[in-house]
Amino acid sequence: MRRQIPEVVVSRLPTYLRALALLKSEGIEFISSRGLGARLRMTPAQIRKDLSFFGKFGRQGRGYSVSRLHRELQQILGLDKTWQMALVGVGRLGRAILDYKGFAPEGFKIVAAFENDPNLIGKKVSGVLIEDIAKLETSLKDKKVDIAIVAVPSSDAQVVIDKLVKSGIKAVLNYAPICVRVSRGVRLQGIDPVLALQGMTFYLARG
Amino acid sequence: MRRQIPEVVVSRLPTYLRALALLKSEGIEFISSRGLGARLRMTPAQIRKDLSFFGKFGRQGRGYSVSRLHRELQQILGLDKTWQMALVGVGRLGRAILDYKGFAPEGFKIVAAFENDPNLIGKKVSGVLIEDIAKLETSLKDKKVDIAIVAVPSSDAQVVIDKLVKSGIKAVLNYAPICVRVSRGVRLQGIDPVLALQGMTFYLARG
Numbered sequence: 001m002r003r004q005i006p007e008v009v010v011s012r013l014p015t016y017l018r019a020l021a022l023l024k025s026e027g028i029e030f031i032s033s034r035g036l037g038a039r040l041r042m043t044p045a046q047i048r049k050d051l052s053f054f055g056k057f058g059r060q061g062r063g064y065s066v067s068r069l070h071r072e073l074q075q076i077l078g079l080d081k082t083w084q085m086a087l088v089g090v091g092r093l094g095r096a097i098l099d100y101k102g103f104a105p106e107g108f109k110i111v112a113a114f115e116n117d118p119n120l121i122g123k124k125v126s127g128v129l130i131e132d133i134a135k136l137e138t139s140l141k142d143k144k145v146d147i148a149i150v151a152v153p154s155s156d157a158q159v160v161i162d163k164l165v166k167s168g169i170k171a172v173l174n175y176a177p178i179c180v181r182v183s184r185g186v187r188l189q190g191i192d193p194v195l196a197l198q199g200m201t202f203y204l205a206r207g
Numbered sequence: 208m209r210r211q212i213p214e215v216v217v218s219r220l221p222t223y224l225r226a227l228a229l230l231k232s233e234g235i236e237f238i239s240s241r242g243l244g245a246r247l248r249m250t251p252a253q254i255r256k257d258l259s260f261f262g263k264f265g266r267q268g269r270g271y272s273v274s275r276l277h278r279e280l281q282q283i284l285g286l287d288k289t290w291q292m293a294l295v296g297v298g299r300l301g302r303a304i305l306d307y308k309g310f311a312p313e314g315f316k317i318v319a320a321f322e323n324d325p326n327l328i329g330k331k332v333s334g335v336l337i338e339d340i341a342k343l344e345t346s347l348k349d350k351k352v353d354i355a356i357v358a359v360p361s362s363d364a365q366v367v368i369d370k371l372v373k374s375g376i377k378a379v380l381n382y383a384p385i386c387v388r389v390s391r392g393v394r395l396q397g398i399d400p401v402l403a404l405q406g407m408t409f410y411l412a413r414g
């Protein structure tokens with residue numbers, strides 16, 4: 001595989017994968033870049049260019065084989081295995097995350113949860129034992145956790161993320177609404193409803 | 208203001224705003240595009256190019272005035288007013304959203320919530336009355352709702368979003384993990400932790 005694939009291209013692959021899964025479930029076997037573009041509100045040229053980083057998938061006149069492209073994108077995205085995740089922060093948001101039914105079917109499994117609230121430590125929520133955050137480092141290693149989900153209050157988020165990185169975590173999904181800094185080599189994705197809203201008000205304000 | 212600003216540029220403005228708010232809180236008065244880029248892991252050229260769509264903000268050698276750029280971006284993004292929001296779906300995720308402390312300080316206010324579960328209708332959660340979803344259209348108009356948040360199960364999401372759009376809603380924040388379709392002129396943003404995770408596994412799988 002070629003190196004130096006732009007991050008923005010990688011960030012679009014999951015959306016392609018999602019659309020292909022939907023097409024598969026609808027029983028559609030082939031799709032053109034134009035058809036895929038219409039569904040995703042993107043230009044066909046953009047889709048073809050993005051995919052060209054990873055090889056040659058389509059066939060002139062026939063389009064992409066939905067199931068083949070779906071399978072190849074899964075492989076490219078590293079989704080041909082199960083990823084072990086740990087949750088830090090089991091407040092209301094953390095409990096909604098533990099309860100979320102969307103992770104498992106996509107190969108993401110929450111195998112550990114951490115809290116500093118003594119009332120929660122030792123309890124089970126959605127089948128996951130809540131552990132003392134003081135045991136973070138050893139437990140993450142024991143359970144071979146790949147990815148951490150951070151759902152602590154904003155004031156604690158940076159400290160928690162620093163601890164996770166120190167414990168060897170290389171990917172963090174952060175729900176706390178702050179600008180977090182991580183060292184190079186660590187992936188960070190923020191789930192931030194306010195940023196998403198602010199991207200829409202620009203258009204609303206213009207009518 | 209010039210027309211035809213690329214969506215991807217608009218989508219980055221909230222991140223700039225967030226970084227500027229942090230700089231303000233740190234008491235920093237001026238920042239160069241290089242300094243801002245270092246914080247956001249972007250090139251200074253990209254930041255200058257993005258901002259150039261909206262006017263001339265920086266001064267050679269001195270950089271941007273943090274408070275002025277912050278104020279102007281707020282205005283550009285339409286954040287100099289309060290936006291009224293409605294939540295549809297008051298399950299565990301919906302309750303976490305109602306409870307979320309990050310909306311109000313940014314000018315986003317949840318003024319209505321809807322459910323089809325008769326056990327929830329008529330109750331108050333985090334100070335918001337839960338209404339029968341059958342009353343969606345009239346209530347959205349009475350309360351002058353600008354933005355809808357969708358936190359219903361995936362199987363109901365498209366139907367709910369169609370109803371919202373029919374009721375005149377022009378912006379939807381969707382938490383259901385599906386490919387939703389909306390008509391032109393309606394803004395849609397998805398909050399999707401799985402897509403965010405899938406953008407990181409690409410890198411994890413490569414070590």
